[in-house]
Amino acid sequence: MFSTKRLVSYAVLFMALLVVIAACAAPAAPAPAPAATAAPQAAAQKTYKDMTLCYPQLGAESDWRTANTASIKETAAKLGIKQLVFSDAQQKQENQISAMRACIQQGVDVIALPPVVEDGWEAVLTEAKNAKIPVIIVDRSVSADPSLYAAHIGSDMALEGKRAAAEMNKLLNNQGAILELSGTTGSGAAVGRAKGFREDLNSNIKILDSQTGNFTRAEAKPVMEAFLKKYKPGTDFQGIFIHNDDMGIGAIEALKAAGVKPGEIKIVSVDGTRGGFQAMIDGWFQADVECNPLLGPQVFEMALKLMNGQPVDKNVLTNETVYYPDKAQELLPTRQY
């Protein structure tokens, strides 16, 4: 009948197709052998026009991330690269890993990965290495063996923590007690900033309590509300160290509701987003440690070098500084994120 006949014909067609594909694929494999001799010239000719870059963005949890996404996309468009494979992992490691696997299957030239947490990347990084796809770790760090990835571009989170600690020491005259709103538990940013901060914080300043706000306003606000019921602002604690500006904005809302006036509590935040600058102008933040999200140009420059087999620095730091309220009004219009 119709079904069996059709089935058989489909099966035959399918088999034929497979053979054709295999035939096409087969010569492709030995191809690199003759190409290898011509490799230096061929590789040198590679430009941005040939580049397929995979960027499994970890999410859009903060203004910082939005700026980072914009930087990558804008730079890709400006350089006119062949294809940017961009995805949003909604702050889930498993989503990032599956996005990376898809990129490996697709055979992209370079993967640039902003890891959501530090641990658990060994397997997928090994897969990328076996597929000969260089991986650039962007922004946060990973705990995996450095031989598994090509390079790391990003901020030194511990250094940011140290800078924040220096500001806090100055603001509190090396004594008192503070609270800490930390980032996503286990993320390189939260771990590094907390560690660096504790190393350089004066031993006379006590960290009363620390809780995660997951880098978002929505989660930071109830945490701060609970803190304010537990500790009396001014008497029990004099300062707050906040791991990013968005959590800071959430915390300010809680402080306002508790009747705290700007400046009564010394706040040091990290990021330097427009929201953070506005908070400095309003008198809430006393210092904002910069963490630069505009990494697009650096990422693509390094990707091109890797494609052409040129050596790159294993660790590239971004240029960063600390901002203060006195310059905030003046600098705010120049902020791109």
Place this chain on the structure above:
Amino acid sequence: MTENLSTAKGASESPASAQTMGRFRPPRVPLFKRVRESALFWPLAALALILVFDAFYAPSFFRIEIQDGHLYGNLIDVVNNAAPLMLVAIGMTLVIATGGIDLSVGAVIAISAAMGAVLINPALGNQLITNDILTRDATNTPLPLIVLADLAAGTLCGLWNGFLVSRGRIQPMVATLILMVAGRGIAQLITNGQIMTIYYTPYFWFGNGFILGLPVAIYIVVGVLILAWFVVRKTSIGLFIESVGLNAKSSYYTGINEKNVKLFAYTFCGFCGAIAGLILSSNLHSSDANNIGLNYELDAILAVVMGGTLMSGGRFSLVASAIGALVIWTFTITVYTVGVPANALLAAKAVLVLAVILLYSDYTRRLLNRFERTDRKTAPSTDVEQRV
């Protein structure tokens, strides 16, 4: 239980007289069991348990002060923070009672919040937001219109879900999954992928305002609760919802328009999600398409389950679900107050869920029944005496 009762009766009286007695007096159910079978018992018990814990480990939890002319304290925070979840749980109760589920409420919250933020901020679409516009305490649209647009957006989402389920005959989980995934994308499109901060003061009233010392949000919840209660208990709609949840086919054969009953439930759930979005964005002074109302669908389902409504549909209690939502937030604030380390937060939440599920299991119910039965056996004489 009833069998037990009749044998107890038979021991003292003839079966015939027992029957006539039964006509005048319904079979007596022990007080504890009557309380226990009440829909409100379990969520209230869970709430009491957490509060008792607080009384020992965080006594400051109960302190309420007056700050700038309104009440201020952990308990007020609980109520204010729980308000959006309570609203979503009320809507979710009706959907679950029809035997369905709505996974899209979190996305609906995001859409409603994005709608509000975009109508306030003059920057639309690809227009670049400059700082002087961004931080201005002004709005592009009058406030009533913003509220209406928020509510309309959410209700439309609910209507969409309702049509997919009732007319499209798509399984509720699949139908609402579409909006759950797409909804945040829609919200991102509305806000151009940015986190939009709101600087328009009157808008903050919904999430941060106070009436007579209590948060505005709680008045909104009570209002919606009364509205919902009136609609489902004072009209036959509640009965229809329960009957559709128990057996959609036989409801259809008795002449109940089960399609419209389902359409109503999903639309109402969308409406509740929209109000929740309004309150949340107002409370946080911003709209963040990716994170606002994140996991609210799961928390709402947990609240409904705590309220004793079965996931398979049928009998439901709106108030019990609302208390379930309160339990979740009382727990969250307690965890912050007691100072559970950040890396143990999720584990602590898991313990709560596990405890609730165990309390609701058939096994616990049977255990409690057995406990009562042995109680009766030891004192059967008093029981009979009372009856005579």
